[in-house]
Amino acid sequence: MNRFDTEITLWLNGLVGDWGPLDWTVRILAGDYLIPPLFALVIIGTIFAGSTPEQRHEWQRAAFRGVMAIALSNWAIFILNGVWDRARPYIALPDDVNLLFYPATDPSFPANPTAVGFAVAGALWRVSPRLRYSLMALGLIVGFARVYVGVFYATDVIGAAALGFALAYIAGWIYRVFDPALNLALRVARAFAVA
Amino acid sequence: MTPHDIGNLFLRDYLIAMYVATLGVVQIGASYGGLRGMLFLPSPRAARWFGAVLMVVAFAYFFTVPLWAAGPWGPEATDAAAGGVSPGVIGRDGLTVVWDTAGWSGLGGAHNLNDVDGGLSGGSQGIWFPLAAGLALISTFLISSVVNRGLREIDYSRNIFWGVELLKNASWAAAVRPSLAAARADWRQIVRGEFDGDHEWGGIRMIVNRWRSR
Numbered sequence: 001m002n003r004f005d006t007e008i009t010l011w012l013n014g015l016v017g018d019w020g021p022l023d024w025t026v027r028i029l030a031g032d033y034l035i036p037p038l039f040a041l042v043i044i045g046t047i048f049a050g051s052t053p054e055q056r057h058e059w060q061r062a063a064f065r066g067v068m069a070i071a072l073s074n075w076a077i078f079i080l081n082g083v084w085d086r087a088r089p090y091i092a093l094p095d096d097v098n099l100l101f102y103p104a105t106d107p108s109f110p111a112n113p114t115a116v117g118f119a120v121a122g123a124l125w126r127v128s129p130r131l132r133y134s135l136m137a138l139g140l141i142v143g144f145a146r147v148y149v150g151v152f153y154a155t156d157v158i159g160a161a162a163l164g165f166a167l168a169y170i171a172g173w174i175y176r177v178f179d180p181a182l183n184l185a186l187r188v189a190r191a192f193a194v195a
Numbered sequence: 196m197t198p199h200d201i202g203n204l205f206l207r208d209y210l211i212a213m214y215v216a217t218l219g220v221v222q223i224g225a226s227y228g229g230l231r232g233m234l235f236l237p238s239p240r241a242a243r244w245f246g247a248v249l250m251v252v253a254f255a256y257f258f259t260v261p262l263w264a265a266g267p268w269g270p271e272a273t274d275a276a277a278g279g280v281s282p283g284v285i286g287r288d289g290l291t292v293v294w295d296t297a298g299w300s301g302l303g304g305a306h307n308l309n310d311v312d313g314g315l316s317g318g319s320q321g322i323w324f325p326l327a328a329g330l331a332l333i334s335t336f337l338i339s340s341v342v343n344r345g346l347r348e349i350d351y352s353r354n355i356f357w358g359v360e361l362l363k364n365a366s367w368a369a370a371v372r373p374s375l376a377a378a379r380a381d382w383r384q385i386v387r388g389e390f391d392g393d394h395e396w397g398g399i400r401m402i403v404n405r406w407r408s409r
Contacts (some may be wrong), residue, residue, distance in 0.1 A: 024303035031307050032314065033257060037213060040324055041220040041250070044332075048224035048233065053357045056228060074317060102289040102309040112317065177398040180389035187385055190358030191378030193370045194336065 008154040009089050009097075012147045016098040023100060030101055030145035035138050036113050039120045042135065043067060046127055047195060057186070060195055061175070062124050064182055069119035069164075069171040076167055077115060081107045090150045101149040110160035111152045114143035118161045122168025139164065196284050196294055201267050201313025205306075209315060210327045212257035215249055217331035222246030225335075225362075232346050232362035232370065233339045261297035261305040267313065268305035269295025285312045340368035349373050 016023060028034055043066040050056030086108040090099040117139025121132050143157030175182060189195030223246035225233035234242040261268040272283025272291045283291040288304050289312070297305045308314035315323070348364035361370035378385075390403055 020300070024300070027303035027307060028258060032317075032320070033209065033212075033306055034254060036317075036320070037216065037324065040328070041216055044217055044328055045220040045224035048221060048230060048359060049227040051228055053360045056360070074321070100288070100304070102287070102307050102312070102314070104309065105311065179397045179400060181399045183389055184386065187378070187389075191375055191382075193358050193361055193367055193374040194332070195358050 002155075005153050005155045006093070009147055009152075010093070012144065012154070013089065013097050013150050015148065016100050016150070026145045026148045027100060029141055030149045030151075032113075035142040036116060038138060039117055039135065040070070042124070042131065043120065046124060046131075049127075059127050060186055061183070062127050064186070065168070065171045065175050066120045066123035068174060069123040069168045070116055072167045072171055072174075073112075073115045073119045073164060076163060077110060077112050080110060080163075084109055086153075086156070088151050089147075089153055097150040099150040101146070101151050104151050108152055109156045110163050111143040111146060111156040112160070113146075114139045114157050114160035115164040115167070117142065118164025119167045119171070120164075122165045123171055125168070136161075196267070198285075198311065198313035201284070201286070201308070202315070204264075204266055205308070205313060205315055206319075206323060208257050208260050209320075210323060212253045213324055213327035214331045214334075215253035215256070217328040218335060219246040219249030219251075219253060221332065221335050222249065225359075228359070230359055230362040231364065232343050232366045233335060233359070235339060235342055258302065258306065261302060262299070263296060265295050266297075266305075267292055267294060267308060268297040268301060269293035270301075285309075336367040340366045342366075344368070 043063045046059050046063045050059040088108045090097045117135055121135035125132055146152040147154055186195055222242050226239040226243040236242040236245055267284050267286025269292045272293050283293050286292040288307050289309060310316035343366040346366045347369040361374055390400055
């Protein structure tokens with residue numbers, strides 16, 4: 001772990017306790033049940049949001065890639081956790097870090113929700129710039145919220161963002177390899193007027 | 196209370212929240228797509244706002260449940276022990292807490308519960324979220340079919356095998372039969388069309404075309 005990484009992490013985490021409402025808000029933002037489900041909800045919304053049949057078809061394909069990218073992210077995180085068991089900041093720096101979250105037991109790198117957020121943003125890249133940047137912002141917010149509460153380093157978040165983009169790109173390849181089977185699945189859903 | 200009991204409590208609230216949030220996001224998506232037959236309200240703009248409200252309500256419900264429902268988010272057991280309250284469980288933020296309701300100040304971290312202590316792991320969210328979302332989608336098609344039962348304009352002059360495109364002017368109940376009939380009539384042509392043309396990455400397409408050319 002380099003000094004720069006520690007300094008950023010300790011600076012952000014050092015804000016804990018300065019202002020109660022900020023701690024309160026960040027704990028919700030860092031949680032597992034607000035921003036991570038939003039990524040999945042955005043994918044569902046995308047299925048229906050295209051205004052022409054052609055646009056909807058493209059967006060539905062993007063939604064498929066988004067689901068694949070989430071699955072790939074979880075798999076890649078599982079593999080990486082086995083390769084590099086990076087200790088969480090609250091374990092590595094017990095005297096300096098204020099833990100404001102549950103003591104997560106899996107390795108610190110990569111920041112799981114950030115990887116998922118950037119994977120979804122990459123998969124939905126062409127849907128809308130506003131959506132893309134919102135998803136990236138949410139991925140960074142949940143990542144840095146977890147730096148604030150003492151369970152990630154800043155580099156876990158940055159590395160996870162790069163990993164998420166890479167996985168979205170790989171999801172695009174996989175989609176093309178399985179083309180047109182996934183298109184046919186869309187056609188079946190369309191036959192029932194649900195896609 | 197065991198982590199299993201805590202997990203069940205969590206799961207109930209999570210499923211309700213994700214069900215309602217999915218209802219909301221589908222309303223927002225369908226309003227942008229102009230799919231009147233899927234909307235719960237006549238105006239797309241109103242439906243979009245209604246969808247946003249549903250999403251806010253869903254998450255507000257999930258995060259405020261600890262205010263009125265007892266769970267692993269009460270005060271720390273060490274503090275409470277002085278007042279003679281019951282022994283604690285491992286709960287919010289990995290602390291030993293009393294099974295009790297939370298106050299506003301404790302609400303921020305009330306749901307921050309490790310999966311080994313009864314929170315939902317990423318894997319179980321991956322199972323339960325699609326279930327809640329699937330139920331919400333089914334509900335959307337059924338409820339909107341009742342609300343929009345007067346919408347029955349199917350344009351037979353166009354290629355109607357466009358799935359939800361039909362829901363721009365018809366309810367799902369009115370659209371599903373013509374859509375299925377069109378799919379039944381055209382499925383061979385559709386499948387053939389998908390496999391025609393070349394794609395350097397199309398693995399399945401490549402295998403099928405090689406088998407076809409024998």
